[in-house]
Each structure stands twice: as structure tokens, then as C-alpha cells.
Amino acid sequence: MHVAHEFYTRILGFETVFENGDPVGFMVLRKDRAEIHLSRKPDHKASSVNVMHMFVSDAAALYAICQTQGVRIIKRLTDKDYGQRAFVFADPDGNRIDIGERLADTRQP
Template sequence: MTDTRYLAARPNLPVSDVARSVEFYRRVLGFDVRVDAPEFGLAVVGKEDAEIALLRTDSPPPGGCYLTVEGVDTLHARCVEAGATIAVALQTQPWGMRDFVLEDPDGHRIALGEQVSRAA
């Protein structure tokens, strides 16, 4: 029997307006559109190996995810310049991650961080 290999994780975020959310992730994070299926209320956006699925829902509960990046300071500056709501300021954590949290139009908290040191 062959071992299972996990290749990637893709969070599914419920959103009230897929097109608005796609525009937000393109403008703020520089994501590309990987799947655009408005007839199914679905889009997948991403950059390099990171992807987020956006699923239309009438009353989306807030959720979130954590994306590990390289160049978090540059990304933070881009997000601020794009007018994103920064929910948690850019900071270096005791466990070695430098990260910040933004909110998308549906209130999802998207944490973005970079490993800057190893925890002791």
C-alpha cells in the first residue's frame, strides 16, 4: 500500500459577493484568478503555491486562514497602500514568525507571515 502524500491545503472562505472578493484579493494581495465559475458561485484565487477558494453564501460567517510568505514587510506595505483593513499590526512573534492580519470585505481574517527566526 502506498503512503498518502498531502500536496497542499486550500481554505474555503464563504463570501457574500464572489466578484467583490476576487477584486479584493487581486488588488490587495496580487492574487491571480485560478478558477472563475460565477454560475456555481465559486472562484479560486492564488499566488505561487497558495490558493483560497471563495464560495458564495448568503450569510457568510467570518473565518480565516494563515498564509506563509517571503517578503512580509513588502506585502504589508502593499496592503496598507491598497487600503486594506489591518486588524493586527505587523509584528515579530516570540515563536519566530513576523506577521500581520488583514480583514477582507466579509470580515475574514487573513494572517500573512514570514519565518524570521526559529523559536528557542
């Protein structure tokens, strides 16, 4: 859990708002209106599907941070036909995190 905590706080800018256990087995991280709950699970196996989806105000900026920090990118940053700029990365535990930014509606009436 220490590696995940370090990743979400140092790289993604979340702050710890709650911890429980000794050693810590559960924690809550918060950034703006987003909240992430981390649980210790020694036998954790990463899923092959996205386990978290986050909307952000600037997907390109977060993508650049991920690249700079050596985060494993699973799907590169692209503008989707459903109105989002999106990418998928893996956190240190291999969890797939889907990032999206809502784009302005450019359809003509």
C-alpha cells in the same frame, strides 16, 4: 464574491484559475504555491478568529501594500517570539487573514 475576487486579484496579486456557475458561485485563485478557494455565501458572517493563514517571503512588503490600499489591519506587524514576523488583516468580507514570515533562527547554540 465580486468584491473578494477584486481584492485578492488586484491588491494581493492572485490570478483566477477556475470558476464554476452562472453566476459564479465558486472560484479558485492562485499565486505562486498558494491557492485560495472562494465560495458565494449570501448570508456570510465574518468569524472572530483567523480563517486563513498564509506564509509569505516578505510580510513587511505585504503589510505596506495593505496599508496603502486601506485594508483594515487587525493586528499590526510585529516580530513574534516564536520566530515569525506577522500581522492580521480583514478582507472585504471581514474574514481575518493571518500573515506570517519565517524569520532566520537567531538563537545562539
